[in-house]
Amino acid sequence: MGTEALEIAPPRTHYINVAYGVKSWLLTVDHKRIALLYLASVTLFFFLGGAFAVGIRLELLTPQGDFVQAESYNRLFTMHGIVMVFFFLIPAIPATLGNFLVPLMIGAKDLAFPKLNLLSWYVYTIGALLTVVAIIMGGVDTGWTFYTPFSTNYSNGNVLLVGIGVFITGFSSILTGLNFIVTIHTMRAPGMTWFRLPLFIWSHYATSMIFILGTPVIAITVLLLALERIAHVGIFDPQLGGDPVLFQHLFWFYSHPAVYIMVLPAMGVISELVANMSRKNIFGYKFVAFASIAIAVFGFLVWGHHLFVSTQSIYAGMIFSILSYAVAIPSAVKTFNWTATLYRGSISYNTPMLYAFGFIGFFIIGGMTGLFLAALGVDVHVHDTYFVVAHFHYIMVGGTIMGYLGGLHYWWPKITGRMYPEGWARFAALVVFVGFNLTFFPQFLLGYMGMPRRYYAYPDEFQVLNVMSTAGASILGVGYLIPMIYLIWSMRYGPHAPANPWGAFGLEWMTSSPPPTENFPETPVVTWEAYEFRPYEETEVVGGSGVEEADIPEPGPRTRH
Amino acid sequence: MADSHTASQYGLAHHFESMEQQREAGTLGMWAFLITEIMFFGGLFLAYLLYRSMYPNDFAAASSHLNWPLGFVNTIVLICSSLTMALAVYYSQIGKKRLLLLFLAITVLLGLTFLVIKAFEYYDKYTDHLIPGFLFDWEGPGNPQRVQMFYWIYFAMTGIHALHMIIGIGIMLVLIYMASRNRFTPEYHSPVEISGLYWHFVDIVWIFLFPLLYLIGAHEAH
Numbered sequence: 120m121g122t123e124a125l126e127i128a129p130p131r132t133h134y135i136n137v138a139y140g141v142k143s144w145l146l147t148v149d150h151k152r153i154a155l156l157y158l159a160s161v162t163l164f165f166f167l168g169g170a171f172a173v174g175i176r177l178e179l180l181t182p183q184g185d186f187v188q189a190e191s192y193n194r195l196f197t198m199h200g201i202v203m204v205f206f207f208l209i210p211a212i213p214a215t216l217g218n219f220l221v222p223l224m225i226g227a228k229d230l231a232f233p234k235l236n237l238l239s240w241y242v243y244t245i246g247a248l249l250t251v252v253a254i255i256m257g258g259v260d261t262g263w264t265f266y267t268p269f270s271t272n273y274s275n276g277n278v279l280l281v282g283i284g285v286f287i288t289g290f291s292s293i294l295t296g297l298n299f300i301v302t303i304h305t306m307r308a309p310g311m312t313w314f315r316l317p318l319f320i321w322s323h324y325a326t327s328m329i330f331i332l333g334t335p336v337i338a339i340t341v342l343l344l345a346l347e348r349i350a351h352v353g354i355f356d357p358q359l360g361g362d363p364v365l366f367q368h369l370f371w372f373y374s375h376p377a378v379y380i381m382v383l384p385a386m387g388v389i390s391e392l393v394a395n396m397s398r399k400n401i402f403g404y405k406f407v408a409f410a411s412i413a414i415a416v417f418g419f420l421v422w423g424h425h426l427f428v429s430t431q432s433i434y435a436g437m438i439f440s441i442l443s444y445a446v447a448i449p450s451a452v453k454t455f456n457w458t459a460t461l462y463r464g465s466i467s468y469n470t471p472m473l474y475a476f477g478f479i480g481f482f483i484i485g486g487m488t489g490l491f492l493a494a495l496g497v498d499v500h501v502h503d504t505y506f507v508v509a510h511f512h513y514i515m516v517g518g519t520i521m522g523y524l525g526g527l528h529y530w531w532p533k534i535t536g537r538m539y540p541e542g543w544a545r546f547a548a549l550v551v552f553v554g555f556n557l558t559f560f561p562q563f564l565l566g567y568m569g570m571p572r573r574y575y576a577y578p579d580e581f582q583v584l585n586v587m588s589t590a591g592a593s594i595l596g597v598g599y600l601i602p603m604i605y606l607i608w609s610m611r612y613g614p615h616a617p618a619n620p621w622g623a624f625g626l627e628w629m630t631s632s633p634p635p636t637e638n639f640p641e642t643p644v645v646t647w648e649a650y651e652f653r654p655y656e657e658t659e660v661v662g663g664s665g666v667e668e669a670d671i672p673e674p675g676p677r678t679r680h
Numbered sequence: 681m682a683d684s685h686t687a688s689q690y691g692l693a694h695h696f697e698s699m700e701q702q703r704e705a706g707t708l709g710m711w712a713f714l715i716t717e718i719m720f721f722g723g724l725f726l727a728y729l730l731y732r733s734m735y736p737n738d739f740a741a742a743s744s745h746l747n748w749p750l751g752f753v754n755t756i757v758l759i760c761s762s763l764t765m766a767l768a769v770y771y772s773q774i775g776k777k778r779l780l781l782l783f784l785a786i787t788v789l790l791g792l793t794f795l796v797i798k799a800f801e802y803y804d805k806y807t808d809h810l811i812p813g814f815l816f817d818w819e820g821p822g823n824p825q826r827v828q829m830f831y832w833i834y835f836a837m838t839g840i841h842a843l844h845m846i847i848g849i850g851i852m853l854v855l856i857y858m859a860s861r862n863r864f865t866p867e868y869h870s871p872v873e874i875s876g877l878y879w880h881f882v883d884i885v886w887i888f889l890f891p892l893l894y895l896i897g898a899h900e901a902h
Contacts, residue, residue, distance in 0.1 A: 229695035231705040297712045305705040306695075335716040339723035343836070350813025352832040354727065359825050365730055369723055642697065 148233035154219035171199035192575035200263030212384035226308025239294035246288030267355035296330025310645035322387025337373035371422035385522025397464025410449035443493035474525030481517025506566025532616030551598035557591025691868035738826030740897035761790035
């Protein structure tokens, strides 16, 4: 995209330079600034969680325990899971890209409750700090699942402190979800009907449903866990008449839908990327939109597939198995529709699209192996092996992080007003793709051959594949560091971005880059369908006063630069 | 919609187009919040139902030791407070400031009455050595361990409910302060209305807690 050929003057005042100083950031109620606060926080936790992953992969380089022993290894994988799941993956896309884009995409000035939005960041930060304190004091060794009665009676880690951290952070998710739902319901610009919403909004709506229905359940579960650890009454302790499987039910009632919290926003990003980068209306808009809702709804009915080897009845297991298969239907609808959108599209192979391609491939592999795991018989064989680890990393890392990075690159010009270096970015996307596959594909083989997860040592015959995995992890780490460096570099030195560098569709591209604090000079009136790509001459131009010539929006993209 | 928007309109936040939109957003936000509350309490109800069905006799024995007349009085107190809250919302809608203040104050008093009675109940449990995990000594019928589990669930559920009551009373006090400063008009009274939703919700939770904890199966133990 030859954007460097265009000399773009950035708007004189925008949301970043409208006020200066630490206080203007810490007390801001602007959703765009809060998104940047979240961006900084989750990036920090991403690299913290990554550091634990380095420890895990180093230990697994050799069959015996030489880097760390069992006790430390338990803490490494537990902290890796807790930091990555609760402090990176769950808030990653909704709290950063979602926070930034939901009001912009629907033509609103802000989220419905700006102060709650700021509060959610503080709640997140407090929970995160408590967890960091717990890590410094030695961490936890229960696994991120906190299974009882180990976590309540026997673990000598800081279960209580981490539990409180997770409990508190949950409320930031609830506030974000509540804010999104109310905003999408009540703040849409005139003419922005439900079926004109970008698919990113639909997927965030579905995500928010899970936030407000699921997160309170993990809150009460962790609270019960904490009380039980203090009082030892035995509510989850079979010795005292309690039922540890109750904990597993409550835990997975949230934590399975939480997987969809992670992947649904990424699907929203991919829908935007696929439609805009192939310059076509998305194939089957309503199907993709309702697939998001269907995934959120089905997501609440499948938690029992984590309990196939617990005391759960075989009949419950069969029902959960069938329902888990059902999730594949809306997931496949999305995948097929993205593919159909690409068909005869005018595809740009730029960085965001490379990540989108990566996402689709990884999601297919992660999703298909999910079907293996949903099958009762196969699951008993591969339960708690590296097959499971590989499967959920294909979704969480291959899905969510690819979507996150793709979205971050795609909206980076809008967020910062600067372009990132395209060459480096494509190179990094390639490194991530190679590193990711090398890290996690061998783990499918390891798991299928029977290597259990959560062990610091393993038989010699597994070493070759583990060395491959560790080598891949180091490549993957480099792949994540490169964007970190050039994105920060581009904030200062990147070329100025025009309002709509991609010729993309959507209200967020119809305001300047970066947008002003109130998002639009005047409330836009929407008279077009989503992704209604058509010749430029036919499109209507909105925005009007206060927008400089270079920033005049392009509702329908014209020629490619 | 947009033509009713004036920057100086009282009570309208900068990012809303109209009072109507702001009111809708606030109300929907509270409903969404109450859904999260239902799910939050839902985990406790699930634990209660599971153990009640696993150990019906022990739970009945433990339940019969609760002071149901006090629980009944508290139920009446809360139902009355819901009425006064509804009246407060009504008088805020028609702009009767003094009646609004009166009914908010009565609501606060009823809420406090509930908490005081609850405190007496808790104190009785303390003197009877029925504090699970710390001071528990059960001489009556049933397995003491299961009875302790009942009291554990009892304290978790009523404790979290009482916490909601305390927060509700705090909200009412803020409303009284705002109302006394003439902050509410018939055009702008959504804080009263939204707080009312919360108050009714907390009452309804008690309507479920009272029969589940105090009444079901209690007669079997006698």
